[in-house]
Amino acid sequence: MASVTFDSIFKSFGSTKILHGISLDIADGEFMVLVGPSGCGKSTLLRMLAGLEEISSGHVAIDGRVVNDIESKDRDIAMVFQSYALYPHMTVRENMGFSLRLRNESRKITEQRVDNAARILNLTNFLGRYPRELSGGQRQRVAMGRAIVRDPKVFLFDEPLSNLDAKLRVAMRAEIKALHQRLKTTTVYVTHDQVEAMTMADRIAVMNDGRIEQLGRPLELYDRPANLFVAQFIGSPAMNVFDGVLKNNLVHGLGTQWPIPAGTTAVEGQMLKYGIRPEHLELAAAGVAAEVVVVEPMGAETEFLVKVQEQAFTVVSHGRAAAGPGDKVFLWPAAQNAHLFDAASGLRIQ
């Protein structure tokens, strides 16, 4: 096990700058998720840690040792790829034992460790099969097995669940998390799926356009997003956001007035973005007038798509629908849970 440090990492491909100075400390045993839209540089960052990508400038260190010039194979890391990257001509057993074979580990120890990993991952019955004879989820587990057999200092995951169907993805999510809780190996996990990030991470680094927008525990990001990007990226359905101006301790926007959280430092007359999460809006007897457009019953809760003037809002309420399409309703925002952002900079106003 080990800590991982990224220190002012820059990366450019030719004249295209991909990463603009990333610094990030990952603690020993931590499950760190790098999340962001595609092209934000999260995979590049991971591949630099893996030694698969040159570092233009800055340092990457594993356990305090700078590894910039150390080859992948000597970094003591294991990586799980999106495409699984299993060797098609080897059985599951050979796939999982390959790294030990390359290290000239004795047959006995190799067998022991492969068997052990297979037991953890429920692969014991598949050891003699070839990758083409496995389902997507099984292949994914073999890829993880190949990683844990190594007992590496750091696990790297590069969008490992993207090729799986929705149901399997949820199941594998839990498996990976359980695996981490069992092995307690430092893990860096890259995904574009904020739900994966929220559910699995100890800490999340939200990346956008080659920068880290915010770093923190999942619920910190959810409750106190540092800027508009994080506010809208984290959370599903996404936060409702609209323009407004602060006047007399109320935000004037969409032809009406919205309450603000107590103790805000926003100043009179400031141009704002007002953000409120779907579950912090309530359909009530009084409040902001709105019209229901779509109702999506999910069983335990109901999602309403409503319109205030031309602005669309998502509202999530527990229980069953009390309104149908076309109905006039009133929205009641929970003021204490509203988020205010500076309209110009997009930064959160405390």
Place this chain on the structure above:
Amino acid sequence: MKRKYWNEAVLVLLAVPILLWTLIPIYHLFLFSISSKDSAFSGALWPDHPTLRGFGTIARQEHFYLHHFWIQIWNSLWIAVAVGVLTLAIATSAAFAISRLKVKGGRTVMNLALFTYFIPAAFLAIPMYKAMGVYGLLNNRWSLVLAMVTLAAPYAIWVLKQASDKLPFELDEAARIDGATPLQLFRLVYLPLMTPSMVAIGTYALLLAWNEYLYGYLLLSHEQTITLAVALGHFIAADDSPWELLMATGLVYALPPAAIYYAFRRYMVSGLTSGAVKA
């Protein structure tokens, strides 16, 4: 359904003439080889007295032109196998270096090699003769082997490079992280996955050498060193050629390639086409 039958009918209508067109010369070859010398040109579709005597004559080397038959077919075989193996070794390594290790300038080297195909091989024969003379390899099997490898390698490299471009790059990355050196990657991951293409290319090079006449004729001249293809050419030198023996020898000569094709037919189609088009 109707449309399907119609398509099949068109295909059959096309296939039958093509099949006949291909098979009739081979049938003639066969016909000659089982005819006696007198009836060879009778024009009959089947000889009155078919005979396998010609094959016996060949096996026992009982004709002036066939005195060295066994050593000559051995030469052909030796050279063809050597060309196949050498071409494979060179082309596989080159394709690995260019496609997987991304060696700087690799593509340029490959394109330069392919550029040699702009010059007809026949024009290169004399320079090649000169070069082999300088190396003192004339009349030595190696001269033909080296010449044929030179001719086969560019195409072989190109096909294998295209085929290896199709292997997912993550496999190399996974192997590197697993701790593989480039050589281990080559041996344990790359070669097993390239086998189908390699079989196809090895066969291609082998057959190219097996069928070669011009270079064999130029570079090898002694009766004990020439290949069977060159020896067959000698048959025509006489005023009164023993056609039935020529054809019988030709048939024998055609059998190994046919056998190889048959054995590897699965690889030939997938291997050669897999390199031909970029998916």
